[in-house]
Amino acid sequence: MSLEFSADAQKKIAALCERYTVSGTKQPVVMAALHLAQKEFGHLSDDALRLVASTLSLPYAHVYGVATFYTMYRRDPSGKTTIRMCTNISCMMRGGYEVLAAFEQKLGVNVKTGGTSSNKAFTLIEEECIAACANAPCAVVGTRYFLDITTDQVGKIIAELESHPSPESEVV
Amino acid sequence: MPTEIGTKVVTARFGNEEAKTLAGYEKTGGYSSLRKALAMRPDDIVNEVKASNLRGRGGAGFSTGTKWGFVPKDAKQVHLVCNADESEPGTCKDRELMYWDPHLLIEGMIMSAHALKAVHNYIYIRGEMMREYAVLQKAVDEAYARGYLGKNILGTGLEVQLTVHRGAGAYICGEETALLNSLEGLRGQPRLKPPFPAVKGLFGNPTIVNNVETLMNVPFIIDKGGAWFNGLGTGRSGGTRIVCVSGHITKPGVFELPMGITFNQIINDVCGGVWKGNKVKAVIPGGVSMPPLDADELDVPCEFDALQTDERIKNVMVRPGQQFDLGGGRALKTMAGSGGIVVMDHTSDIPKYVWRIMKFFAHESCGQCTPCREGTGWLEKVSKRVADGNGKATDLELLASIAHGIAGNTICALGDAAAWPMLGFLTKFRPDFEAAIAKAKKGEAAA
Numbered sequence A: 001m002s003l004e005f006s007a008d009a010q011k012k013i014a015a016l017c018e019r020y021t022v023s024g025t026k027q028p029v030v031m032a033a034l035h036l037a038q039k040e041f042g043h044l045s046d047d048a049l050r051l052v053a054s055t056l057s058l059p060y061a062h063v064y065g066v067a068t069f070y071t072m073y074r075r076d077p078s079g080k081t082t083i084r085m086c087t088n089i090s091c092m093m094r095g096g097y098e099v100l101a102a103f104e105q106k107l108g109v110n111v112k113t114g115g116t117s118s119n120k121a122f123t124l125i126e127e128e129c130i131a132a133c134a135n136a137p138c139a140v141v142g143t144r145y146f147l148d149i150t151t152d153q154v155g156k157i158i159a160e161l162e163s164h165p166s167p168e169s170e171v172v
Numbered sequence B: 001m002p003t004e005i006g007t008k009v010v011t012a013r014f015g016n017e018e019a020k021t022l023a024g025y026e027k028t029g030g031y032s033s034l035r036k037a038l039a040m041r042p043d044d045i046v047n048e049v050k051a052s053n054l055r056g057r058g059g060a061g062f063s064t065g066t067k068w069g070f071v072p073k074d075a076k077q078v079h080l081v082c083n084a085d086e087s088e089p090g091t092c093k094d095r096e097l098m099y100w101d102p103h104l105l106i107e108g109m110i111m112s113a114h115a116l117k118a119v120h121n122y123i124y125i126r127g128e129m130m131r132e133y134a135v136l137q138k139a140v141d142e143a144y145a146r147g148y149l150g151k152n153i154l155g156t157g158l159e160v161q162l163t164v165h166r167g168a169g170a171y172i173c174g175e176e177t178a179l180l181n182s183l184e185g186l187r188g189q190p191r192l193k194p195p196f197p198a199v200k201g202l203f204g205n206p207t208i209v210n211n212v213e214t215l216m217n218v219p220f221i222i223d224k225g226g227a228w229f230n231g232l233g234t235g236r237s238g239g240t241r242i243v244c245v246s247g248h249i250t251k252p253g254v255f256e257l258p259m260g261i262t263f264n265q266i267i268n269d270v271c272g273g274v275w276k277g278n279k280v281k282a283v284i285p286g287g288v289s290m291p292p293l294d295a296d297e298l299d300v301p302c303e304f305d306a307l308q309t310d311e312r313i314k315n316v317m318v319r320p321g322q323q324f325d326l327g328g329g330r331a332l333k334t335m336a337g338s339g340g341i342v343v344m345d346h347t348s349d350i351p352k353y354v355w356r357i358m359k360f361f362a363h364e365s366c367g368q369c370t371p372c373r374e375g376t377g378w379l380e381k382v383s384k385r386v387a388d389g390n391g392k393a394t395d396l397e398l399l400a401s402i403a404h405g406i407a408g409n410t411i412c413a414l415g416d417a418a419a420w421p422m423l424g425f426l427t428k429f430r431p432d433f434e435a436a437i438a439k440a441k442k443g444e445a446a447a
Ligand SMILES: Cc1cc2nc3c(=O)[nH]c(=O)nc-3n(C[C@H](O)[C@H](O)[C@H](O)COP(=O)(O)O)c2cc1C
Pocket: B055, B056, B057, B058, B059, B060, B061, B062, B064, B083, B084, B085, B086, B087, B088, B171, B172, B173, B174, B175, B176, B177, B209, B210, B211, B212, B214, B215, B412, B413, B414, B417
């Protein structure tokens, strides 16, 4: 199946191509184009990578190399809302792993085996430091931060995200 | 005169929602020195920044004015890139700075770009920071609409372009040459240095990479002068210091503090002491890449030079009796790093915390250099079994020799960033590791 970017995404990509001063290549726009593709198609399938490659006149292998280097690009389908729960040092020291376990239990997932809930509503990720260490333990969900989380707040957070899913799609 | 606790320069707009907008920023004095800066000769701005003793807040503490001076005079095209990739564990200042005061960063970048004669400039913001990206992009759009950015800014004939580039998840992209590769649309792998970016950086052009906080200090240097700014600090470090205090502390937070403040003052006077009335055991002074301080070393000021040279800080050892050599016999103490201060109380399970730090570096190694790729993996594995109570008597020597094999033998400083804290914790908290291993032996004997 061949994919196409929406008119809006095409406009954004065209505008970005003007922002980098190197002549003869659209390569610097590849990261933004991958973000846009992921937003529009949910994940970066081979077809999505091919679309990015042809849009920017880049070799497929190059686009593939970039897409597989960065952790935010998803090659496989995932839940509608992605919860990134930090377990790095400051969060670990204030209960980050316990909060992660509470998320796993409530969502019925295991972060080590993908972390996507069976109803595809959520993907839980064990994240490295998200630069909110002074409010540890914490999680970031798109444009929203959940700070100073205790295990007994986890149910409420999930309920809240169920009624306002996927804040990630607000931004590209 | 050095600042006192409570003096706010860079964080003055924290908590002021209105100041995020261009109108609110201007109402609180924002963009008021921009005309003055644009009327100055670029070299005069560089000299003012040199006189200010502003030092890089991204990790290395290098003199900003000196770095700017490395750009070749005959360069045809120069770039300024703001490093907003903040992901050093324990560090959370740049994210807050961008969230509360996006226009201060933009104003600092316009002034700095003028000083460097840089036309096409970029902010590389960490991919996970979606909220901050939205705030920043909105501010950039406002600045363009107002004529602060673009082709003929404020009618001066000068051109300054600014583009926000989102990362996509990779700690290594905070390393400046990996960041430049990422900006060019490549995998974020560090480049061999030299050439340094100031000579050959983005798209092969001379490029200055500066941290968010570093650039946000520039408008104050222009407004009040380099001498004034230098006077705020101590020794060879001008300005205030923003620290992020986390861990076992009563009042964690991001604080702008006098450059010369000691760790004991930060813990007790600013942050209400160690939590639960506990005693302090260890303090990471500037992000997890930096060797820790122990409880006897906390009267040292949180200042760049002091942390590298103060006699009260013990030298990092490779193993008992063998001092770590930074090169030419220079001893390693620690560094001010990113300002991420992590306080660990007396109940801390040090081997377990060290394992978590090593797990981080193993995950983030880009894999280009064998000592780093293999070494960080081994540090994670061996520190894990020690922490889990499955360690062997030979494991401490093993950890030391792996770390020593990485340090100084890699393309970028991530290798050192893993090796230094490993050796630092082994130097200062050896009994904790020995106890974990003794426990393992006891278990074996009982089984
Ligand atoms: C592994 C690694 C990660 C780094 N991450 C960051 C970062 O997230 N933000 C930052 O400003 N500097 C980071 N640095 C330091 C940069 O390479 C560079 O020195 C800095 O951005 C220069 O800016 P400054 O002189 O204003 O401090 C990192 C360095 C290394 C080796």
